Amino acid sequence: MDRVTVSVKDMASALGVNDAVILVAKKVIYEGFKPLQRGEPRQTRRHWETFCKLSEALGLPREDCLKALEGQLDETYVSPAEISQHRIESTQRIANKLRKELEKAHAYTQNVVDTLINEVGTIPVTPFKAHANMASDVTPTTASLDLSDWHIGSAWLNADTGFGDMGTDIIGERVELLTSKVIGLSQLQRKIGPINRLVINFLGDIAENDALHASSAVHTDNPTIRQLSSAINASEKMLRSFLSAFEEVRVFAVFGNHGRMGAKGEQHALNNWDVLAYSFIAERFRDEPRLKFHISTTPYMAYVLEDMPEWIHCILHGDGIPAPFSIPFYAVGRAEANISKLLDRSINYTHLGHWHNMAQLDKTFGSLFINGSLVGTSPHGISLRLAGQAKQLFMGLHPDYGQTWLYPIYLQSHQRAETDEHGILTPHFESITQAARVL
Secondary structure, three states: OOOOOOOHHHHHHOOOOOHHHHHHHHHHHHOOOOOOOOOHHHHHHHEEEEEEHHHHHHOOOOOHHHHHOOOOOOHHHHHHHHHHHHHHHHHHHHHHHHHHHHHHHHHHHHHHHHHHHHHHHHHHOOOOOOOOOOOOOOEEEEEEEOOOOOOOOOEEOOHOOOOEEEOOOHHHHHHHHHHHHHHHHHHOOOOOOOEEEEEEEOOOOOOOOOOOOOOOHHHOOOOOOHHHHHHHHHHHHOOOOOOOHHHEEEEEEEEOOOEEOOOOOOOOOOEEHHHHHHHHHHHHOOOOOOOOEOOOOOOEEEEEEEOOOEEEEEOOOOOOOOOOOOOOOHHHHHHHHHHHHHOOOOEEEEEEEEOOOEEEEEEOOEEEEEEOOOOOOOOOHOOOOOOOOOOOEEEEEEEEEEEEEEEEEEEOOOOOOOOOOOOOOOOOOHHHHHHHHOO
């Protein structure tokens, strides 16, 4: 009879012999433990039965089987010819048993599949009834636009950030593009239901301010007074365009930190370029009954719309909330909770700017929105390793459901860093001559 070599470890692994099984075998063989006596856990019995199966498959006495597992059995004793035949027969019996179990499992699965097919086949397929015209007899939705962090007057070269040049003219073009997209998206949403009113949340930092701190003028192309003039003109054009697309426009406005005149805490909070810009814009529309301005005298403003009394909105810029590296979601939530305590009213929708990175935090009844900017990635953002595309937030408000649809309006194309001929992805120069051209 030919000699057949069987790996003890492979056989043990195939039968599920683990440390727990070996431990039970040791207790039985070396200590006289009786695993099958009454009161012993079922798992102990199963471990002993598994060990016995291995002993039978190997064709070894149980003591020698345990020695084989412990590596103490001479190989010449493990596989003599007369034992090898017994191993083959035992292995075949185990294989036959496993094959029968597999066939049984396959038959069970097939029965389940056949039963499901028979059941599903008896259910008539009836398509849902879709309403072709959802716009009929629908409650009007109010469009809401968050405007913040325009920073008109900001100016820098691509070499300062790697994300393109910036200037007052570019920001003006983005205001015009924003206006067109808001009107276009409103026309799209009107295919679902009427939109008669636009609510605008001015969230501050409309002008850059060349005297906010010692280095503010480094990245500006106009003094603050001209920045203010550009902001007023751009806002007026935008609002007049909106009046041609909506029956009513409501404006709620709060000031930001870049509008501050003087050092922080040095002057009254209303000595702010944002407040001055809002005041001039409101004056331009003094005789327009379809446009109403509401300018806050505190750092935040809370309001409800007449036809949506159950939904409370709160707008604030966001400065003063600690933010060492990125958007401080926990701190923002705490700030909202503190304002809610001051008002003794639960706030449904909070709108903030300041961080130039758009975000939304969902709440049980409402959301917390953080708006983007018009400048995108700035030199200050680069210093903090932060970047964001220029975008503003546009949404729909329903009297029953609250905020329904939502659009982040992108105002610059996606810019992916590419390597130059030297394999460098970021702006640089190689000589003083080249630096004069780059910078």
